[in-house]
Amino acid sequence: MPANDLASLAALIADPTRAAFCLALLDGRAWTGGELARLAGVAPSTASEHLSKLVAGGLLTEERQGKHRYVRLADPATAQLLEDLAAHVRPDRAARPSSLRASGATKAMARARTCYDHLAGRLGVLVTDALIRKGLLRQDTGFSITPAGLDWFGRLGIDLVGLRSRTRPLARSCLDWTERRPHLAGTAGAALCAHALDHGWVTRVGGQRALRVTDTGLADLSSLLDIAPAALGDTSAGAETIRA
Incomplete structure (x- = not known):
């Protein structure tokens, strides 16, 4: 180039x-x-x-x-470029929120948000960690869905094999710019995020990227991935004041 x-x-x-x-x-x-x-x-x-x-x-x-x-x-590649650039902003160089409202919006985004079409923030990292812990996702040679993971997604009604794309990896690691750790992206990440929205695990806050975990989400994530509700507790509160 x-x-x-x-x-x-x-x-x-x-x-x-x-x-x-x-x-x-x-x-x-x-x-x-x-x-x-x-x-x-x-x-x-x-x-x-x-x-x-x-x-x-x-x-x-x-x-x-x-x-x-x-x-x-x-396209997703453009989203990845932007998220990767955001992850390279040093925390000590980031602009501080100029108001209480802006501070609340920043905290809500850090707790739970969408990153283009997959889950991000602390919620996204917790879900990714749980998938790895339960043997549904591997990270030794880059992210990959295990056979057990394909079955797990299938039980949710998500046919990852049928969703395979020549232009997008099934699973990809995306560096989270607030957590500074990877969360799940790719086709599997997008499908899981869509499922979370469609089944009421999370709702959008103020018409923007921030998400709020619902009571249904707390229960299902605990049941399906052994994520303690206490770990997700503050993703379900305090963000309602954000407005577009």
Whole structure:
């Protein structure tokens, strides 16, 4: 890759507004330009200019429905790039929350969140550790689902064999930028996150990436993965004040 191309890619994320857009889109959903403008505190026209640059640079894709322009991250590889970059930010260099509300949002994100389409934060790491502890996931040569793991996912109604993709690994280690430890990504991670949302283990908080573990989630994670409810207790409280 020519140096100029790498510099151009880095420049796309170097702007704080564009970086804020990319981090918001790590929730895996499509956002309108207006929603992102409000999130970043910029004018819609300014947001539109930034989004056009991100789309042209290949980091975002867009689709239009009527008058609305929706954008999302281009693919899982883009999400991985952004999460990996976030994990390289030194804790002592990270900006401190400017208000009580911002502090609450930061803590909620650290407790439980989505990382594009898989579970992250302390919740994601606890689930990953439990999968390894129970012999459902191996990490000796990179993450891989064991035969027992395939059976376990199957009992949840998730056919990982049928979900195999040529373009995405079944299981991948993703460095968690708050826990500084790996959580499960890849096809298996995405399927487990979708299951958690669909079956009410977790709910989204304030329309953003933060998640709240429900009573159902506490019970099922304890039953299925031997995760003590006390270990997940603060992921189920204190985040309701966050707003988009």
